Amino acid sequence: MLDRFKKALRATEYEGTVSQWFINRIMFSLLISALSVSLLYFVFYVETPLTNGLLIILTTIFLVIFVMLIFLLVVNVYVVSERKKREVESILPDFLFLVSSNLRARMSPMVALKTAARKEFGALSREINYATVKSLGTESFTEQLILIPKRLNSELLERVMMLFITGHVSGGNLAAMLEHLAYDIKETEHMRKRLYMGVNTYVLFIMISLLIGMPLLFAATSKFVEMSTMISKTEIDILNMNFLLIGMLSITSILAGIFSSVIRGGSRLQGLYRGIGYMIITVVLFNVFSYLIGITV
Numbered sequence: 068m069l070d071r072f073k074k075a076l077r078a079t080e081y082e083g084t085v086s087q088w089f090i091n092r093i094m095f096s097l098l099i100s101a102l103s104v105s106l107l108y109f110v111f112y113v114e115t116p117l118t119n120g121l122l123i124i125l126t127t128i129f130l131v132i133f134v135m136l137i138f139l140l141v142v143n144v145y146v147v148s149e150r151k152k153r154e155v156e157s158i159l160p161d162f163l164f165l166v167s168s169n170l171r172a173r174m175s176p177m178v179a180l181k182t183a184a185r186k187e188f189g190a191l192s193r194e195i196n197y198a199t200v201k202s203l204g205t206e207s208f209t210e211q212l213i214l215i216p217k218r219l220n221s222e223l224l225e226r227v228m229m230l231f232i233t234g235h236v237s238g239g240n241l242a243a244m245l246e247h248l249a250y251d252i253k254e255t256e257h258m259r260k261r262l263y264m265g266v267n268t269y270v271l272f273i274m275i276s277l278l279i280g281m282p283l284l285f286a287a288t289s290k291f292v293e294m295s296t297m298i299s300k301t302e303i304d305i306l307n308m309n310f311l312l313i314g315m316l317s318i319t320s321i322l323a324g325i326f327s328s329v330i331r332g333g334s335r336l337q338g339l340y341r342g343i344g345y346m347i348i349t350v351v352l353f354n355v356f357s358y359l360i361g362i363t364v
Contacts, residue, residue, distance in 0.1 A: 075220060079144060092136075100133040101129070152219060155219050166183045181195065197211075278352065282352035317346045321346055323342065
C-alpha cells in the first residue's frame with residue numbers, strides 16, 4: 068500500500084518525501100479541524116455551559132473532520148496521479164509518430180526522443196528531457212528510459228518503453244515498430260471511447276435518478292411518516308429515521324460514484340472521490356426538498 072502511494076505521489080511531481088507530505092498534510096488538517104470546531108462553538112454553543120457532554124461532541128466533530136480531510140487528501144493524490152497518467156497515455160500516439168519520423172530522418176534513438184519531447188507533450192516531455200540529460204553523464208540511457216514510466220505510474224508507457232529498448236538493442240526497424248504501435252494505441256483508445264459513449268446514456272439516467280429522484284422520494288417519505296405520526300399519535304423517532312435515510316443516500320451515492328467511474332474507464336479511487344461529491348449533493352437536496360415540502364403541506 069505504501070509503495071503504491073509512493074508511486075502515485077511521485078507521479079504528481081511532488082519533490083519532497085512521503086513523510087514530509089504526511090507531516091504537512093497532518094498539520095494542515097489539524098489547523099482546519101481546529102478552526103472548524105472553533106467556528107461551530109462560537110456560532111452555536113458559545114452561550115452553552117462547557118460540560119463533558121459538549122466536550123465529547125466537539126472532540127468527535129474535530130476527529131471526524133480531521134480523518135475526512137486526511138482521507139480526501141490521500142485520495143486526491145491518487146486522483147491527480149490517475150489524471151496525469153490519462154493525459155500522458157492520450158498524447159502517447161502522437162509522440163510515437165513524431166519519434167518515428169525523427170528516426171526515419173536518420174536521427175539516433177536518443178536524439179529522436181529528445182527532439183520529439185516538445186512542450187505540448189507536458190509531463191512526458193519533462194521526463195524524456197530529464198532522462199536524456201541524465202544519460203549524458205554516468206547513467207545508462209536504457210536504464211533511464213525504464214524509470215520514466217515508473218515516475219509517471221503508467222503501465223502502457225512501461226510496455227512502450229520496453230518495446231523501444233528491445234527494438235533499439237536488437238537493431239530492428241524501430242521507426243516502423245513505433246508507427247504500428249501508435250496506430251494500435253489510437254485504435255484501442257477509439258474503441259474504448261465508443262464503448263463509453265454506449266453506456267453514457269445509462270450512466271446519465273442513473274445520475275439523474277440518484278441526485279434528484281432519491282432525495283425527493285426520501286424527503287416525501289419522511290414528511291409523510293411525520294404527518295402520519297401526528298395524525299395517528301404513534302411514537303416514531305423522525306430524527307433517527309432521517310439519519311437512516313441520509314445514511315442510505317450517502318452509501319448509494321458513493322457506490323454510484325465508484326460504478327460510474329469504473330464504467331467510464333476511471334479508477335475506483337477516482338470514483339470514490341466523485342462519490343463523496345455526489346453524497347454532499349444528495350444530502351443537501353434531501354434537506355432542501357424536506358424544507359420545501361414542509362412549507363407547502
